[in-house]
Amino acid sequence: MAPQYKLTYFDVGGTAEVSRYLFSYGGIEFEDVRIKRENWAQLKDKTPFGALPTLEHNGKVVGQSVAIARYLAKKVKLVGDDDWENLEIDAIVDTINDIRLKVFPIFMEKDEAKKKALIETLKNDTFGFYLPRLEAEVQKNKGYLVLGRLTWADFYFTTLSPMFDLITGEDVLASYPNLKGVKEKVNALPVIKKWIEIRPKSHTKKDIAKTQYYTHNIRPIFFQMAPQYKLTYFDFPGIAETCRYLFSYGGIEFEDVRIKRENWAQLKDKTPFGVLPTLEHNGKVVGQSLAINRYLAKKVKLAGDNEWENLEVDATADTLNDIRLKIIPVFMEQDDAKKKALLETVKKDTFGYYLPRLEAQVQKNKGHLALGRLTWADFYFATLSPVFDLLTGEDVLASYPNLKGVREKVNALPAIKKWLESRPKSGH
Structure with missing residues (x-):
């Protein structure tokens, strides 16, 4: 019997959605706690470093979405077979996160003229630079972002990429069939398809996906001469x-x-x-x-x-x-x-x-x-x-x-x- 996990985030997909995908993929029971934006100010100081998502387990609470996703990916066998393979996955995930960090300021910008200019820069410089390279990675890796098989990097891209269309109002991946294929493959997985169907559709709906817990033995890491x-x-x-x-x-x-x-x-x-x-x-x-x-x-x-x-x-x-x-x-x-x-x-x-x-x-x-x-x-x-x-x-x-x-x-x-x-x- 596995302990309970509590994942806390706002009532949107955002940076917590990759963790929700991973919980769902592995059949791990979790409490999907979603808070309203208007309640965040009073809750902020109760988190470790004033940020969400957080994951609670056995009375311990940690933050940082990528760290949480990496932990869960190990639980559900979507990581590498050795440390170098995990480095390759992490490098792709951190690169995708670089894109996210360039997108985020646009959502925060209030001045419409500045926002429009930022979007153009995003499309030309950010998407124009990163997406062709990621497209080539997928082509090289047999339809996946890394290692030639499904990893949590594919999950991270799948849950992040809808933000591209949201910020631009365009189908950003239209010119990148390999990247679009990654998203389609992940979303077509039966357990992910089920999650997408049952996940909360509004700020008031409280349905939470709970299934039987799944785990596996984590292989120990041995020190070797490099x-x-x-x-x-x-x-x-x-x-x-x-x-x-x-x-x-x-x-x-x-x-x-x-x-x-x-x-x-x-x-x-x-x-x-x-x-x-x-x-x-x-x-x-x-x-x-x-x-x-x-x-x-x-x-x-x-x-x-x-x-x-x-x-x-x-x-x-x-x-x-x-x-x-x-x-x-x-x-x-x-x-x-x-x-x-x-x-x-x-x-x-x-x-x-x-x-x-x-x-x-x-x-x-x-x-x-x-x-x-x-x-x-x-x-x-x-x-x-x-x-x-x-x-x-x-x-x-x-x-x-x-x-x-x-x-x-x-x-x-x-x-x-x-x-x-x-x-x-x-x-x-």
């Missing part, structure tokens, strides 16, 4: 530094390829989706820093001991990434007045909101961000947090001794200390 890896990024720490920390911690040999900014334009189209870092292994190349971190963390035993523990670590890492995404626009802003205003917002609303909660989380977890022990979430924070000071010109963690302690502990590890002493000084 072959050669090539990590490619720009010539500074950035979002590749966590990967470099993990390689160093595990004593895994890797080629640290650093490119100059001025050479990026000519190299961009040679990457899977026009972003860095990338990791190359046995002739295969993938992108997405968090996906790479997760893969390496398993190699060096800085992941959880079971799938729920991995979900907790992932949820924390994704929350740290939320902070990173709120910081980026400040670095990109050229207008000094606007930059100053954005910086004040980051200090007050972003740091002011997230850091006290993360501080409390470290206190609860015996000096670490998750699980009461060292995990890759601590590494991610240690490599991300210097950006806070760089951005503000202040010691942002001065009021957060527990968080500062996480960074100090990680940087004091002998292997990390050695890396810090020997890493290239250019760009630092």
Whole structure:
């Protein structure tokens, strides 16, 4: 008998729908809690980091939609057969999520002229860049997004892609028959077809799909000596530094390829989706820093001991990434007045909101961000947090001794200390 799960989100498909699909696919009983937008303000502070969806299990609550979906995908056997295959899936999922993050601001824009301009940019630059590449991936993978078979990446694309039509008023996938085929295949699965028929159709309907629980034995992960890896990024720490920390911690040999900014334009189209870092292994190349971190963390035993523990670590890492995404626009802003205003917002609303909660989380977890022990979430924070000071010109963690302690502990590890002493000084 499996424990009950409670999934909480708004009364729409959104970022929770992939989890609902996965619950339905695996026949896992779950409580589909849907809240009204007007009630969100009073409920927000009751969530771990003020965001939905959340998943509750055995009295524990975690957030972050992608982390939850990954956990559920393992339960229903829609993941890879080894860590590298899971990295390939994660890289595609994170790329699809990149598209989602470019779509989201358009829904929030109130000015009609600006909204129209944003939609045109989305159609030309975002869809125009990503969708042909994803179309080619499906063609290469026998009608699926990755691995030549059904995975949770197909589910994520299927539940996200209706947003493309909603924002543009067009059939965005009309020119992409392979991608359209992915969506049609997933929605035609009997259990998914049934879910679509019975899921709530309005903000008042309360029908919830409940079926017999299904599970399987999760294969253990064994530490192995790794072959050669090539990590490619720009010539500074950035979002590749966590990967470099993990390689160093595990004593895994890797080629640290650093490119100059001025050479990026000519190299961009040679990457899977026009972003860095990338990791190359046995002739295969993938992108997405968090996906790479997760893969390496398993190699060096800085992941959880079971799938729920991995979900907790992932949820924390994704929350740290939320902070990173709120910081980026400040670095990109050229207008000094606007930059100053954005910086004040980051200090007050972003740091002011997230850091006290993360501080409390470290206190609860015996000096670490998750699980009461060292995990890759601590590494991610240690490599991300210097950006806070760089951005503000202040010691942002001065009021957060527990968080500062996480960074100090990680940087004091002998292997990390050695890396810090020997890493290239250019760009630092």
